[in-house]
Amino acid sequence: MKSVWIIDDDKSIRWVLEKSLARADIAYRSFASADDALRTLVDELPQVVVSDIRMPGSSGLDFLESLHKRYPQIPVIIMTAYSDLESAVSAFQGGAFEYLPKPFDINHAVELIGRALEQSKRKSGEQEPEEVAADILGHAPAMQEVFRAIGRLSQSHATVLINGESGTGKELVARALHRHSLRADKTFVAINTAAIPKDLLESELFGHERGAFTGAATTRRGRFEQAEGGTLFLDEIGDMPSELQTRLLRVLSDGNYYRVGGHQPIKANVRIITATHQDLEERVKQGLFREDLFHRLNVIRLRLPPLRERREDIPLLATYFLQKSARELAVEQKQLSAETVQHLTAQSFPGNVRQLENLCHWLTVMTPSKVVEIADLPPEWREESAAAGTVSGDWSTALAQHAAMALQRGDERIMDKLTQQFESTLILQALQHTHGRRIEAATLLGLGRNTLTRKIQELGLDDQE
Numbered sequence: 208m209k210s211v212w213i214i215d216d217d218k219s220i221r222w223v224l225e226k227s228l229a230r231a232d233i234a235y236r237s238f239a240s241a242d243d244a245l246r247t248l249v250d251e252l253p254q255v256v257v258s259d260i261r262m263p264g265s266s267g268l269d270f271l272e273s274l275h276k277r278y279p280q281i282p283v284i285i286m287t288a289y290s291d292l293e294s295a296v297s298a299f300q301g302g303a304f305e306y307l308p309k310p311f312d313i314n315h316a317v318e319l320i321g322r323a324l325e326q327s328k329r330k331s332g333e334q335e336p337e338e339v340a341a342d343i344l345g346h347a348p349a350m351q352e353v354f355r356a357i358g359r360l361s362q363s364h365a366t367v368l369i370n371g372e373s374g375t376g377k378e379l380v381a382r383a384l385h386r387h388s389l390r391a392d393k394t395f396v397a398i399n400t401a402a403i404p405k406d407l408l409e410s411e412l413f414g415h416e417r418g419a420f421t422g423a424a425t426t427r428r429g430r431f432e433q434a435e436g437g438t439l440f441l442d443e444i445g446d447m448p449s450e451l452q453t454r455l456l457r458v459l460s461d462g463n464y465y466r467v468g469g470h471q472p473i474k475a476n477v478r479i480i481t482a483t484h485q486d487l488e489e490r491v492k493q494g495l496f497r498e499d500l501f502h503r504l505n506v507i508r509l510r511l512p513p514l515r516e517r518r519e520d521i522p523l524l525a526t527y528f529l530q531k532s533a534r535e536l537a538v539e540q541k542q543l544s545a546e547t548v549q550h551l552t553a554q555s556f557p558g559n560v561r562q563l564e565n566l567c568h569w570l571t572v573m574t575p576s577k578v579v580e581i582a583d584l585p586p587e588w589r590e591e592s593a594a595a596g597t598v599s600g601d602w603s604t605a606l607a608q609h610a611a612m613a614l615q616r617g618d619e620r621i622m623d624k625l626t627q628q629f630e631s632t633l634i635l636q637a638l639q640h641t642h643g644r645r646i647e648a649a650t651l652l653g654l655g656r657n658t659l660t661r662k663i664q665e666l667g668l669d670d671q672e
Contacts, residue, residue, distance in 0.1 A: 212244060213235055214258040216240060227316070240262055252281070255320055256284065257320060271303060303358075344523050345520045353380065357383050357387060360388070366503070371482070375514070394437040398440070398441060398442065412430050413465065441482070442481075479504070487504075528568070529567045532567055541567075546581055547581050570584075606625070630662060634648070634668060645659055645660065
């Protein structure tokens with residue numbers, strides 16, 4: 208009888224899955240290694256496979272590859288405690304039905320197995336897994352969604368728009384999308400549209416003919432031509448000048464473009480990936496970005512979470528960056544003490560992953576001892592720790608720092624956002640103090656009851672109240 212095969216060298220994982228499948232009345236068979244399961248394939252076939260990715264002997268990916276060469280219709284769910292991009296993409300490219308990072312919710316796992324059973328005849332694509340550097344790491348659920356998206360897009364030519372604050376790793380994701388795409392053997396070309404003067408950007412993108420303008424002594428190939436057959440990554444697309452937006456839209460619409468000063472159309476064969484830290488919908492409303500171009504670019508959207516939304520990844524990332532810096536400088540790797548890890552995990556990191564990487568490089572160069580204590584951090588980091596642990600009487604200084612960070616990031620509508628946060632904080636604190644009695648809270652805040660009720664509704668505080 209066909210059943211669900213569980214392959215994991217961890218006895219406790221096998222036990223939990225066995226008990227859960229038994230309660231769900233799902234037949235199962237367990238294996239402590241992929242090699243045992245491969246030998247059993249000679250006499251028996253599973254309906255669904257749930258396999259760990261890293262085990263002694265053959266790995267889960269080895270088993271996945273062997274199984275899908277002969278039986279591509281059998282769904283395989285890959286489990287791993289190593290939450291990195293390489294594992295996720297390799298699993299999907301090898302034909303995995305789904306990727307399940309440990310620790311997992313057992314009810315979710317059983318539900319996933321149930322879906323795999325329903326689609327057990329679904330055929331997955333076959334592609335050799337690639338070996339890549341673990342430059343995008345994360346245990347956080349939001350990063351796991353990014354990994355899954357990269358894996359699912361590995362067989363697609365779709366245009367992708369990456370949203371994320373500065374320093375979240377948008378170019379890394381763009382490179383990963385290219386590296387795991389059908390265009391991986393072609394060129395990846397990146398250009399920051401905000402870093403190039405407006406007068407030069409058109410020539411950078413589309414190239415120019417000799418004599419097209421003063422100083423154009425030779426014909427020059429633009430980024431579109433350089434990326435022929437590959438991927439063109441346009442960073443900070445929200446800052447592209449309006450006339451360039453029109454030209455880009457024309458390329459996306461009819462697939463042709465002209466060099467500056469040229470008369471012969473050139474066929475564009477590139478995959479476009481764009482990125483921005485800005486709210487493009489808001490820029491469209493403000494008339495700063497073409498709506499038709501936005502819809503052309505917004506085919507698939509990936510949101511990269513800021514580091515403050517994935518604090519559980521800070522220890523993992525810090526270890527990786529300390530290893531990287533030690534390797535580059537050929538010195539002994541630094542280690543963070545438990546107190547330092549706890550302290551860094553509590554920080555806001557307005558510069559996101561890039562700021563953490565820079566800090567780890569500084570620590571590798573400047574820290575005298577192998578173990579990094581809080582006292583070894585740069586002064587501004589130690590001061591932030593002190594401020595975080597006490598209530599400062601001068602709250603306006605904290606507000607000024609918050610505003611400065613927002614301005615440095617290029618945030619928009621800062622006044623509205625901070626005003627909403629200010630009002631929300633005051634109202635919730637007053638309601639907590641009065642145990643939810645609105646009339647008393649309104650009196651303490653100097654507001655009318657109707658005004659307080661209206662603000663609670665406008666700020667969406669009903670649930671939090």
